[in-house]
Amino acid sequence: MNAKTSPPVGRPATLLTLDARQETLTNGLRILLLEDHGAPVVSYQVHFAAGSRNERPGITGISHLFEHMMFKGTPDCGPEEFARIIQAEGGQVNAFTTEDSTCYYENLPAHGLELAIRMEADRQAHLLLTEENLASEREVVRNERLLRTVNTPYGEARELLMALTFPRHAYGWPVVGWDSDLVAMSLVDCQSYFSTYYAPNNATVVVAGDMDPDDTLAMITAAYDNMQPAPPPPPVVTREEPQRGERRGEFHKRVEAGAVMAAFHVPELTHPDTVPLLVLASLLTDGHSARFHRHFVKSGRAGSVSASVGSSFLNTDPSIFRLDAVANPGESAADLEVQLWAELDRLQENGVGADEVRRAVRQIRAGLVLQARTQFYRGLLAGLYQVRANDWRFSNQLDEAMLAVTPEDLNRVARTYLVPSNRTVVTLIPETS
Amino acid sequence: MNILPESARVRRPAHRREHLDNGLTILIIEDQRLPAISLTLLLPAGGATDPPGQAGTASLVAGLLNKGSRRRDADSLAVAIDDMGASYSARTGRDSLVVSLAGLSEDFMDLIALLGEITLEPAFPADEFHLLRQRRLHALTRAMDQAATVADWTFSHGLYGEHPYGPPLSGTAASMTNLAETAPEAWHRRLFVPAGSCLAIAGAVPAEQALKAAADIFDSWQGTSPPPVSHPDPVPAARRILLVDRPDSPQAQIRWGHLGISRRDPRHDAAELVNDVLGGGGFSSRLMQTIRSEKGLTYGIHSGFSARLHAGPFQISTFTPTASVGEVLRDIDDLVGAFREGGPTAMELDDARRRLVGGYPLQFETATQVAGQLLEMELYGLPEDTLESYQDRILAVDLGQAADLAHDLLHPESALAVVVGDLSAMGSAPADWGTTETVDMGLLFSARTGSC
Known part of the structure; x- marks a missing residue:
């Protein structure tokens, strides 16, 4: 860091130090285990290194739309059953998409951990993508865009701000995407996105809370070890040039x-x-x-x-x-x-x-x-x-x-x-x- | 099938519950996991105590507490809070006013002294009163830009009218403008009293130390509660729909509901279970399944009974593109009507029971959450074992009881619907709604004059 002319003004000791055990499976899946027995609760999270920064014009918003598609079922789990089954174990289930990553999570009573591991692995390996599911979820997402952006005082002005700030880089478009791209997006786009970004070598699994790290690692290994790695996703190469003027x-x-x-x-x-x-x-x-x-x-x-x-x-x-x-x-x-x-x-x-x-x-x-x-x-x-x-x-x-x-x-x-x-x-x- | 395994039973840290001579209850939840502490003072008086025509008084009191004490001005108090990196909030509910101060446990003695100063010795300086009132008036006008807020306020006003649950908690332009400079201090003198109030201390401070500090600071607090004012529940009206015009808005906000039950009603927890099937259970509920998952007409739809001292609203909230308003209103009528007649299926009830019972321990993960649960018991005068017995009581609700509750608590025949959207694009008001009325929110709630 830079040379300083006055002493540090912070406090002398760290307040929160995270400690995790880190493992990597042979297929590249990264695993972080944060053991804590303070309450009989565990958070299971899968983070994919895929967000709107990985998109291109024409398919803006696909990361977020795809997040919705992940709830639409597998051969072993009917449409919308994923949430029903986790919730019936007392779990909270949701997901969120950002510019840089997409996260799926279940916060559950500790005894529900194995179920969450099994179900997350199942949908990562065997997601069913159908035209019918895409058609209804596309409308749900367009509604979400109306709610959060269009029908608010500041949403569209913020979109303009980002578009002007980033004429080159993907941060210039909103995570939810442009409406015209949402309308045009196809099932083939979704399938291609899935195979490119949802391989185990592009994912990090986090388990935080009341669990035994050895047992948990064994459960995760059993559920994910069969998945095949994919070629690394294409890097994001676009950079903004320095701005020279307001x-x-x-x-x-x-x-x-x-x-x-x-x-x-x-x-x-x-x-x-x-x-x-x-x-x-x-x-x-x-x-x-x-x-x-x-x-x-x-x-x-x-x-x-x-x-x-x-x-x-x-x-x-x-x-x-x-x-x-x-x-x-x-x-x-x-x-x-x-x-x-x-x-x-x-x-x-x-x-x-x-x-x-x-x-x-x-x-x-x-x-x-x-x-x-x-x-x-x-x-x-x-x-x-x-x-x-x-x-x-x-x-x-x-x-x-x-x-x-x-x-x-x-x-x-x-x-x-x-x-x-x-x-x-x-x-x-x-x-x- | 309905026996709770021990591993699924809620396990919460032990707490201490003590009373000071002045009537203040003190709850201590010691938790040494992280060097944090949260202090919460709950007063059993909120927006419902606002005198007629003076809506927003309690909320303004809450906003003024940290704007100067007998010892320091607002800026010095702000610096004292921020120096500790503490989080401060003062929030008004219909039945309560809650002041919270959270920070690092090493600052506990300073934090609790500060909480005492802010709550027991506020000075209500005139200049701060005028500044804050002006900000609130501006905020009321800006709130008209938020369709969801407009919908909520119109629904409350339509359902409760002149009942204290009717106006916005933050008041209206008229009530704020008319408020006397002396009103907040008078409110504080009359209603900010120890009897019935409760202080919860949750975090990494030894229980004995916390208790002694609380007693030292809050022992001198004096005052007795005024006699409670009773407010008869509004009489259920015939079905009607209120329309609020928002030109150019591509999406409409919808509310649908009627009077519900009191938090003290013995049916409250079972009612939440039944509601879970209809519209409370996240992605799995009937409303979500049909209107979001199958039809894609919304991003979210939710129903719920609001926990209040008197009968709170039962309210369904959603939003949809303008062209789909009629269809969504019909779907809500159909789904609620069918659920009222048939109740949940065995599988739906079983899922909902497992969801509520299994998820219960998640509500006790942190000491602050435990404090929140205990404070709710204090506010509504519910026995402490309400929390311990919750899971067993939910498991004991059978299909017949659930069907009876759905039938007794849902009333499509007296439903009030509110639609906030572009009325010219919506076409005619949906059929089969008895009375249709168009409301100008700006005139009702904000300082704006003239129509849109």
Whole structure:
């Protein structure tokens, strides 16, 4: 990391250290076992290194649509039976797709673990893909897109922001995909996606909670050992060129309040600047003492302000620092934007204070401990970072790096990345009837 | 078949339950697994205590608690919380106000002192009152952009009318505008009392230390509960549908329901079991199977009884493309009607029993979850063994009882439906709904004037 001129302001010891046993089957399946007998509960997760970053124009959204298809049955398990059987064992079952990975999980009473292993392996090996299932699930997903994106005040403006920020890279389209691509997607596309990305050598299995690691490994081996590896999926080679000048867009919509959304290019999660950027985002808007919360929200200058880095659990490829602000009804988003940049200029000129850095670090670290009380979350930390950073220990490394972060680190990343030539801005403009 | 194996029985950490002389109940759940602690103070008074015309008072009180104490201003309190990296929240329900502070266990003594300061010594400064009220008014206007919120609020208002469960918890533009600067402090003085309240401490602090600290800080809390105000349940009305216009919206939000039962009703847990088959059981429920999995008309549909002190709503929530509104409403009527007449099948009931009984231990995974379960018992005055006996009671519900419950608790004949969508694209209102009424939400709930 960079030379520092003041001592670290974090806390002296790590708060949460994940410990996992790591195994790999001969077919390439990675297995992470996080033993914890605190409660008779276990989280079983399968993480595939496949998300919207692996897509191309024409089939955007296939990773997410495919996630839905995984619930449509196998020769041994009828359509929608997967969820019914797991739930009848008292389990929670679901899945989620992101830019970088797709995760299927079951959180169950400990005695249900073998069932989850057997059923996840069954659908990974023997999924039935039919025209009929694709037809109904396509409509479910189009409905999900309407719910989360179109029928919300900010969803479509956010899509525009990402499209302008990433004209080349796959992060420019939404995980749910473009509606026209969802309509056009074929069963052949799904079959090809399945055989390319759902091989054991592209998957990481995580088991967290009340289990015996030896027994669990034996059960997983029995269920997955017959699966054949596939050629490694094609690498994602597209890179954004450095941005040389502000990009702007407008989205007009029938809404009560305008908004301004900005994205600044920042590096991938394993880059040393990720931690200072995370702390900077927290310092700006997390908690009622945060700078931007006090200046904009508490004072009534804006409805809300939030800063963040990448997606939840960060991103495999270079991503963004996001700054979103919602204007008060009847007030101008353009005026709010002027005030945002004025505050950002002030921060870059005067620098951040050691106190607020210490506070932000403490908030992130304490927040992690509070979330890591469930086996599900601990499993996610290990599995998602195994896929995205190629190392399940990455959350431990983040925690250690937090301890070393200094105000100078934050000042440097703020002056490096949060500059006008590196930003894309979309304004949501209320349309009157 | 209906005997619970020991391995599936819920196993929760032991807790201590003590009372202070002032009537405050203290629950301690010690859990040394991670260096974390959460403090939760539950007050058995929420939005339902808002005086007529002053909806949102309790919610505003909750929002003002951390905006200045007798010792410090809002900014100093915010710094004190954030210095510890703690998470603070104050939330209002219909029947409760809950203040939570969670952080690292090494900060326990500071956290509990801070919780005492925020809850027992709020100053309700006038400038903070005006700032927060203005933010709330803006938020009410912005809420009109969220179709799901508009649908929920219209449904509550339609079902409960002037009953305290009717208006939005955060109030309306009219009630907020009319609220006197002194109202929050008056509410706090009258209703923020130890009797009936409960403090839960869950996490990595020795029980003795937690108990002593709680007593030291909360012993001085004084006040007696005002006599309870009774609110007769609204009289069930005839079937009707409320339509809210949202031009250009490609998807409509739908609510369908009627009055349900109180959380204290002895049938509550069995009612949840029966509802699980109809629309509570995730992907496996009848509503999900037909409307999502077979027809692809929605991404999600859910039904449920809301747990409240008085009869809460039974509510089905979903959304669908504008053109499918009529079909979805007909499907809901058909599915609820058939379920009311026939009840669940043996296999459906068996699955639902296994789902609820098997999944029960998952609700006790962390000490904070255990505290949440115990606090619910305190709030509704339910005996503590309600939690222990839950699995056996669910297993004991047989087909005949389930069918009777479905018949007794579901009432399509008095259902209220709400549709929030593009009315011009929807065409005529669905047939066989007695009364159709178009509502302008903006005029009802927000500060907006004029029609859309």
